[in-house]
Amino acid sequence: MKLLEFTSNGIYCSKADVYLDPWRGVKKALITHGHSDHARWGSKSYITQTDNVPILKHRLGDISVTGKNYGDKFQINGVTFSFHPAGHVPGSSQIRVEYKGEVWVFTGDFKTQDDKISTPYEPVKCHTFITECTFGLPVYKWEEPKIVHEQINNWWAENKSNGVTSLLMGYSLGKIQRLLKNLDPEIGKIFTHGATEKMTEVLRAKLDFPKTSLVTRDTSKKEIEGNIVLAPPAVLGSVWARKLGITSSGYASGWMAIRGARRRRAVDRSFVLSDHADWDGLLSAIYSTECENVITTHGYTDIFARHLNGLGLNAVSEKTEYEQETPETENPK
Amino acid sequence: MRKFSILIKTLDSTNKTNLKVEALSNYFLQSSKKDMLWAIALMSHRRPKRPMTNKLLRQWASEESNLPQWLFEESYHIVGDLAETISLLITQDNSSHKISLTDCIEEIISLKDKSDEEKKKYILKRWKCFDNYERFVFNKILTGGFRIGISQKLMTRALSKALNIEEHIISHRLMGEWDPQSTTLEKLIINPDPKDQLSKPYPFYLAYPVDLDLFSKSDVGEWHIEHKWDGMRAQLIVRGGNFYLWSRGEDLITKSFPELKILSEQLPNGTVIDGELLPFKDGLIGDFNTLQKRIGKKNISKKDLHENPIIIMAYDILEIGGKDIREIALFERQKKLEAILQKYSTINSPIRLSKYMKFENWDQVKKERKSAGKKKSEGLMIKRKNSKYEVGRKKGNWWKWKSDPKTIDAVMTYAMRGHGRRTNLYTDYTFGLWNDGELVTFAKAYSGLTDKEIKEVDRFVKQNTINRFGPVRQVKPELVFEIGFEGVSLSSRHKSGVSVRFPRILRQRHDKKITDANSVEDLKKLLV
Structure with a gap:
């Protein structure tokens, strides 16, 4: 046996x-x-x-x-x-x-x-x-995470200067918090989707993260504009995402290393982070x-x-x- | 090369048309005229001759990346693109590499007469000095099929923006066969010499699938309705005593259809006709299969000419007496075409007029469509009588209304991974029909399902694999699909003894069990 x-x-x-x-x-x-x-x-x-x-x-x-x-x-x-x-x-x-x-x-x-x-x-x-x-x-073959996080922050900063909101997606346990941990809060405010925010709350008990604000029904487009919103991948193309105003969508996943997978995902920017x-x-x-x-x-x-x-x-x-x-x-x- | 690869990367990383056009026109504005010309050539599928086989490239790449050949091949199957697989597996060293797009392509062209050893040395050097995206673009130039989500339309729009020349003029100037090695941007687009334009075709005007609202919204009298001939679209040019025949894909096919040459003697100079090549024997239009025997054949024998003669069914005229008449109304052009054919062609000329038909109401049109098969057409063309001849696929004036496809229910037996956007998903299926209690392969099809449906079938394939053959999986026969196709003919090359044309998946039959699927016998009943 x-x-x-x-x-x-x-x-x-x-x-x-x-x-x-x-x-x-x-x-x-x-x-x-x-x-x-x-x-x-x-x-x-x-x-x-x-x-x-x-x-x-x-x-x-x-x-x-x-x-x-x-x-x-x-x-x-x-x-x-x-x-x-x-x-x-x-x-x-x-x-x-x-x-x-x-x-x-x-x-x-x-x-x-x-x-x-x-x-x-x-x-x-x-x-x-x-x-x-x-x-x-x-x-x-993965890049150094530091380089990928730099790419993400640069993307956010560029979107911000164009008055575009960044919608960054990743799964709720692990990826979102890893992204959050490495965002540069100097660039702007960090908003989150309810589904990912709950898990982040659980992890805050042991880990330090930059400050986040939950997107609620009362959050206006004006408030969000130029800032970054963290959300699970399922929101892509949803009514919820459309309500954010003009966005550039980003997705962080190891699968994004392959061009075909990137094209299928149909986001504006993909980040190879696994x-x-x-x-x-x-x-x-x-x-x-x-x-x-x-x-x-x-x-x-x-x-x-x-x-x-x-x-x-x-x-x-x-x-x-x-x-x-x-x-x-x-x-x- | 750096700039060009950054352009491709930018085009790749956005879904927004405006951003694509902007990136392209910026590239055009910032690059040399030579690089610009090569970029246009590559993006309109004109590329240097392949200097080595893909097999050699695969071999070198697997050696260089220190992987056994089988593992390289598996990676290739999963990535779905050779150029990309190589770019992912090779690691950049720190050799310097600044080279322009033009110089790089010229290096590639000059490999032609070198030995395999020299070729290998060159390719490895380039692979290692480029970054990932440059390597990808370099490989794409080497292996061809430069499809990067840029339509001709988009590129033309960007060029128009960069050069300040109207889009339709650019489209026309980019037509036909040209080679960046023997022309310049100046000669091709900016300031073309009329003498070089003798063989140049006009951009084809393409129809949209019909919008059925048309019938309720407009009077049938506004439309010019004719059969949609089941052959091969072509443009016939008679200029300066010469005759040129162009396919829709902008290939010069003059030599494949020598029987049409006589038209250059019969038709006046400066005549351009749009029509359909059709097999035509003893006064009857033949099957598409007969035409297929002629397509692609370079050396045409007397036997071919005798057994499978071809005519052109003319439906439009774009130039008369050397004058471009695309702007005048269709019904006027039609009158001129009719007059020219009457005056210059004889009953034995390999040209016929595609006649339009008169209808009182749309119901009659519907009835006529039903009889399309008997007339060897694949449906109807519905064109607005006062429409001009436009460029490319435009909605509004020209519509095609194809006959309903023939259908049969078949069982999925094998699945293969897709390419490009469908990489790593099982999207290409093989279907079988019953024959003596066995499922016999009769067709492969890969279109017709939505992304969501593909996902479900993909899951099924992964969980119900019986056997693996490289990228192909044999699956448990369980799923039944309705397959649509255009025509059926007997074939000795197919196991089922029958071949179908343009098979595609219409829908999955969740309501049917495999025992309810059709048989080869059922398919044979559809033979006309």
């Missing part, structure tokens, strides 16, 4: 009778992070990293959840578990599972860049590494775990596994229900 198995409910540890990021309700679930494809509703009890507890409660409502600090080891039926920083979004973890000297690590989602709001990724040595590979294709590891990030993470076996879960799983095999690793892909294969499934979360 393998330490972790892929079942119809999710990744399962039979020795401890717990699931990692299950996609159906189970008795006990260990959760890597708060995105809806990893933290699903319906389990009896949840265990996650401390910073993720308020996020989970905000997303899933009244649940039974226990928090653990990064690196704290705890036992379930003789199996040792611990959470380690994944650098994906605030409160995100990799889960380390150890039984009789055998170590497995499940990444959930992760990135190797430091986004200034999440605890930075730390490699964890293991025998078997279960990894996401959302961007497991060599065409994905909370997932790029090709080089994935490879360096794998090497630093010193693992022998790799299981690829979501993204370009087959291609990435085949490449790892070519590099002499023992890699296979497994089917999961983490929905990340294309830009189209990157829904506002």
Whole structure:
């Protein structure tokens, strides 16, 4: 019996009778992070990293959840578990599972860049590494985040000088706060959409962010003009967005690295900024775990596994229900 | 090159037409006349001959990026564009590279006679010295298909703004075959020499799909109604004793249709006729398939001329006695065309007049449309009698009202990733029909679904893959689609034994199971 198995409910540890990021309700679930494809509703009890507890409660409502600090080891039926920083979004973890000297690590989602709001990724040595590979294709190579944030601030400043409002979109947990953290409040006022503002409020408990104002029914176009509005991607083309007046729309996502995806998204400006590891990030993470076996879960799983095999690793892909294969499934979360 | 790549990047990063035109005209104002001419050429799909095969480029790119060939190919399939894939996989070094667009293109042209080794050395040097967008543009010039969301219309508008010359004049001057290597901006656009204009075609006037409100809003008597001939649009020019034939895509196709040459002896000099090339034998119009056998063939044999002769069905006249008459009303032009054909052509001339028909009311028109197939036409053309001959696709005066397509219900069997805007989504489908309890492939189609529907089908494909063949996935036969097409003919090249013309998806039949889909037998019943 393998330490972790892929079942119809999710990744399962039979020795401890717990699931990692299950996609159906189970008795006990260990959760890597708060995105809806990893933290699903319906389990009896949840265990996650401390910073993720308020996020989970905000997303899933009244649940039974226990928090653990990064690196704290705890036992379930003789199996040792611990959470380690994944650098994906605030409160995100990799889960380390150890039984009789055998170590497995499940990444959930992760990135190797430091986004200034999440605890930075730390490699964890293991025998078997279960990894996401959302961007497991060599065409994905990220710029330094500093350069991208500069591009965003320049875009905002230019729009402002033309009397145009900037509408900047990204998903609600992680991306929006990362964008917010790096906006230059000297340029103007920062407005937000209700859907993203709630999550930002939750995170303000632990993190410092520039001041934001919620766009309400009473907010006038005049007030917003030339300023920036942060919102989830779903608002593009909506009545809500039209009410903002003349806007230039921007979208921040790793998928924007490809021209076809940019054109499909049909925004005025796209920024290549991702909370997932790029090709080089994935490879360096794998090497630093010193693992022998790799299981690829979501993204370009087959291609990435085949490449790892070519590099002499023992890699296979497994089917999961983490929905990340294309830009189209990157829904506002 | 830097300036041009910044232009492309700017054009790429906005959806607003005005901003595009502004960026283009600014580029035109700031660049040298030579660069400007090449930019116009590239954006109107005129590019230098490809100096090497794509296969070599792919090989060099995978070597240079240190990736196994299969991984390079997978990346290419997912990105959906070779030029872009290469630009993403190569890393810039810090060699300096300042070079103008013209000089760069001239370097590319001069590669023609070099060895593969020398070509490779040059290409790698350029790849590494450019930034990502310059590399992309450079590759686009190398590989062709420079489609960047700039229509001819937009470019013409920007040029008009930059040069202060009217749009329709620019459109005309940009027509036909020209090569930036042998002409200049001055000679082509600013101050053309009339002597160089002998072969130059006029921009085609294109019709819009009919707006059915037309019928209630206007009297049928205001319109000139004729059949929409199912052939190939062409412009026939007789000037200075020579004869030129142009396709809608601005290719000179004179040599492919030598039987029309006799018209240069029969028609007076300074005559330009707009019409449709049609297969025509023993007094009867033939099938589009027959014409297809002739299109693209450069060397026409006696056998071709004998078996598949072609005529031009004339429907408009744009020039008489060397005078441009596009401004006068259609019914006047029609009278002149009729008179010229009567005077100069004989019963054996490879030219016919497309006659317009008289109708009392729109109901009669509708009835006539139904009989289009029998007359070998694909519907009706409805043109305002007093319309002038305009430039490009303009709404209002010329309408096309095509016959309803033939339809059949088929099962989706394979799916392939799309290109361009549809990159990374499964958008190109293969469809099968029943034959002895098996699904036999009969057509591929990729248009007709909305973005939302594509998304749903894409999801289905990803969750119901049976087999993968590179970019193609075999899917569980489950989805039924209504496929529309123009015509059916027997074909030995297709597994089903039948081929259909212009197949497209009309809608998904959520109400049908795969057992309800049609059979090859059903399709054969539609053979005329």
